[in-house]
Amino acid sequence: MSDAPLLDVRGLGISFLIGGGSVHATQDVSFAVQPGERVGIVGESGCGKTITGLSLLGLLPAATTRVVGQAMFEGENLVGLPLSRMRHVRGRKISMIFQEPMSALDPVFTIGQQIGETIRTHFKVDKKQARERAIEALASVGIPSPARVHDSYPHQLSGGMRQRAMIAIALVCEPRLLIADEPTTALDVTIQAQIIDLLLDLSARQGTALLFITHDLGVIAETCTRMITMYAGQVVEDAPVDSALVRPRHPYTSGLLRSLPRLSARGAMLPSIAGRVPTLRDMPTGCRFAERCAHRQEACAAPQAIEQEGAHQVRCWRQGELVLPGALTDREAAA
Amino acid sequence: MLANAPRLRLVGRRLVQFVPVIVLATFVVFGLLKLVPGDLAATLAGEYATEERIAQIRQDYGLNDPFLVQYGRWLWNAVQLDLSRSFQSNEPVLDQILHRFPTTMLLVAGALLISLAVGVPLGILAATNAGSRLDVAVTSLSSFGVALPNFWLAMILVATFSLSWGWFPATGAVRFSADPQGAIWHAVLPSIALAAGGIAEVVRQLRSALIEILSSQYVRTLYAKGLSPSAILWKHGLKNVAVTLLTVIGLLASRLLGGAVVIEAVFAIPGMGSMVVRAAIVKDFPVVQGVVFTMVILVIAINLVIDLLYTIVDPRVALK
Numbered sequence: 224m225s226d227a228p229l230l231d232v233r234g235l236g237i238s239f240l241i242g243g244g245s246v247h248a249t250q251d252v253s254f255a256v257q258p259g260e261r262v263g264i265v266g267e268s269g270c271g272k273t274i275t276g277l278s279l280l281g282l283l284p285a286a287t288t289r290v291v292g293q294a295m296f297e298g299e300n301l302v303g304l305p306l307s308r309m310r311h312v313r314g315r316k317i318s319m320i321f322q323e324p325m326s327a328l329d330p331v332f333t334i335g336q337q338i339g340e341t342i343r344t345h346f347k348v349d350k351k352q353a354r355e356r357a358i359e360a361l362a363s364v365g366i367p368s369p370a371r372v373h374d375s376y377p378h379q380l381s382g383g384m385r386q387r388a389m390i391a392i393a394l395v396c397e398p399r400l401l402i403a404d405e406p407t408t409a410l411d412v413t414i415q416a417q418i419i420d421l422l423l424d425l426s427a428r429q430g431t432a433l434l435f436i437t438h439d440l441g442v443i444a445e446t447c448t449r450m451i452t453m454y455a456g457q458v459v460e461d462a463p464v465d466s467a468l469v470r471p472r473h474p475y476t477s478g479l480l481r482s483l484p485r486l487s488a489r490g491a492m493l494p495s496i497a498g499r500v501p502t503l504r505d506m507p508t509g510c511r512f513a514e515r516c517a518h519r520q521e522a523c524a525a526p527q528a529i530e531q532e533g534a535h536q537v538r539c540w541r542q543g544e545l546v547l548p549g550a551l552t553d554r555e556a557a558a
Numbered sequence: 559m560l561a562n563a564p565r566l567r568l569v570g571r572r573l574v575q576f577v578p579v580i581v582l583a584t585f586v587v588f589g590l591l592k593l594v595p596g597d598l599a600a601t602l603a604g605e606y607a608t609e610e611r612i613a614q615i616r617q618d619y620g621l622n623d624p625f626l627v628q629y630g631r632w633l634w635n636a637v638q639l640d641l642s643r644s645f646q647s648n649e650p651v652l653d654q655i656l657h658r659f660p661t662t663m664l665l666v667a668g669a670l671l672i673s674l675a676v677g678v679p680l681g682i683l684a685a686t687n688a689g690s691r692l693d694v695a696v697t698s699l700s701s702f703g704v705a706l707p708n709f710w711l712a713m714i715l716v717a718t719f720s721l722s723w724g725w726f727p728a729t730g731a732v733r734f735s736a737d738p739q740g741a742i743w744h745a746v747l748p749s750i751a752l753a754a755g756g757i758a759e760v761v762r763q764l765r766s767a768l769i770e771i772l773s774s775q776y777v778r779t780l781y782a783k784g785l786s787p788s789a790i791l792w793k794h795g796l797k798n799v800a801v802t803l804l805t806v807i808g809l810l811a812s813r814l815l816g817g818a819v820v821i822e823a824v825f826a827i828p829g830m831g832s833m834v835v836r837a838a839i840v841k842d843f844p845v846v847q848g849v850v851f852t853m854v855i856l857v858i859a860i861n862l863v864i865d866l867l868y869t870i871v872d873p874r875v876a877l878k
């Protein structure tokens with residue numbers, strides 16, 4: 224890659240102080256996002272996707288959280304960035320949208336007020352200009368009567384409209400990176416596709432890179448260039464989507480893909496595979512997937528690092544040696 | 559903004575809903591008073607009254623009529639603002655109430671003001687420093703304040719600030735219309751005594767509501783947009799917590815009205831509270847009934863104002 228990455232995360236680790244002790248929720252998370260690139264993050268519930276996103280914007284509760292490692296963005300390390308600097312990144316350079324559009328909007332302020340204050344936080348514009356820009360932003364996310372929605376309260380809108388409004392808020396300052404944390408999980412299936420298309424369309428038009436946290440492997444297959452698989456607080460595989468889907472190098476990625484009915488359609492939600500994730504308190508020192516892995520050997524109990532294999536980065540003792548199947552082909556699915 | 563059609567409809571609907579409340583409350587009190595042992599007419603007639611005199615009184619006061627007729631007559635008159643006359647002084651009850659009303663209102667309003675003026679900043683301070691030593695101190699102080707009997711606090715206040723240091727008068731009251739400054743001066747200690755529980759209540763409710771708001775997902779969104787912590791607290795935090803605050807004010811106003819009865823007794827304040835206590839002791843039933851009626855109307859009026867304020871503060875409160 225010739226360009227410097229937009230975001231370069233190295234050795235990011237998050238621990239929480241709970242009841243006197245501390246637990247490591249994520250460890251040694253590294254990945255990069257190029258300008259305008261679309262990267263998908265998948266992984267079972269609780270593997271640390273959301274907190275990784277939140278930590279990039281310093282949004283985890285400061286008193287009970289410790290973040291180590293670095294996340295370089297436009298020459299600044301986001302980890303430990305002072306609030307005065309971080310405030311210029313939030314909403315301006317990096318935006319984040321969340322799963323639940325109802326609880327993510329302030330119930331006692333109008334949609335317009337909530338977009339307007341974002342604009343006025345980052346740009347010197349007067350109320351009237353802010354209003355015009357807010358209405359434009361609402362129109363750009365496909366809201367039919369933007370002026371009316373501008374003066375509506377969140378509870379007066381449907382779930383899909385609220386998420387559109389959230390997207391308008393997130394993109395109104397044309398950020399370089401949008402972190403979308405399961406933006407459609409709480410919505411009707413019919414609305415989900417519209418929202419995803421909207422996100423892709425807008426980010427492409429603005430040149431905004433997309434870090435897409437989702438359970439929908441179908442969407443990742445269709446829209447992302449790279450796929451990061453997380454397991455129990457670690458990145459276990461990071462690879463170009465095409466190659467990751469056809470020939471994954473990590474048994475967990477392979478397991479996920481094999482248990483999908485088929486990939487060609489959206490809405491292919493992350494399936495559950497047999498066994499359970501070790502808890503944060505009794506994490507094995509070696510491979511964290513070992514308990515559930517069909518390819519386990521004794522050596523797998525030793526501590527391991529993530530390593531390059533071709534275009535893939537894989538965290539598995541047996542990489543290079545295993546040949547793992549990817550998503551079911553349409554013919555396999557039919558059989 | 560306040561006087562639009564949906565709001566007027568809300569007022570109308572509320573007023574209709576309040577009719578049964580008024581009837582029920584006054585009916586229950588009327589009934590309870592009838593249960594008080596002893597022959598009312600004999601008491602009214604005095605110690606050495608003849609049988610004929612007692613019979614005459616029974617006739618005059620309509621005490622021979624069935625209970626429902628007596629209540630109906632009282633209610634019919636009350637609706638026309640005639641609360642009948644005191645057994646004791648023979649003055650119209652309404653005049654007596656109107657005479658004492660401002661004194662009690664000054665006390666209750668003072669206590670409400672103190673509760674909010676002290677409770678709101680403390681609640682915000684505790685919530686924004688949740689878990690810190692300051693928070694622990696404020697929280698334990700307010701648990702103490704809730705448990706504190708206000709007559710006891712009243713005595714401590716009087717012993718310290720008026721008897722020892724002579725800063726404030728120990729007892730009594732001055733009519734506000736005659737001497738506003740003196741009236742406020744007299745109301746300071748009783749208001750503080752009355753407000754102690756109110757402060758604690760405001761602190762506790764405000765603290766927990768604000769902590770919930772500040773850890774909510776929409777506040778996380780506000781941070782993610784780049785807003786400053788002070789904008790988040792003062793603009794979004796306060797507007798959201800105002801809903802809770804309104805509820806607390808409504809509850810507090812009714813409770814302070816009740817508490818005023820005790821405090822007026824302790825400080826020998828000639829307000830509605832001490833009036834109803836004395837009237838109850840001497841079986842001056844029209845006065846008791848009149849004060850209860852006034853208090854119920856007052857509580858209802860307060861709730862109506864609160865309901866209206868909800869529609870301004872909280873857009874989710876439907877006006878339809």
Ligand SMILES: Nc1ncnc2c1ncn2[C@@H]1O[C@H](COP(=O)(O)OP(=O)(O)OP(=O)(O)O)[C@@H](O)[C@H]1O
Pocket residue numbers: 239241248266267268269270271272273274275284287503
């Ligand atoms: N503030 C916190 N204090 C303590 N533990 C936390 C905190 N926030 C998250 N965790 C823990 O960190 C782990 C990772 O949580 P995270 O929300 O990132 O999971 P996720 O991958 O986003 O899962 P999901 O798919 O369900 O959204 C979980 O075990 C969670 O319980």
Ligand code: SF4
Pocket residue numbers: 473474475510511512513514516517518519520523538539540541542
């Ligand atoms: S290291 Fe061993 S146990 Fe872990 S995923 Fe690879 S093969 Fe399986």
Ligand SMILES: [Mg+2]
Pocket residue numbers: 272273274404
């Ligand atoms: Mg999550």
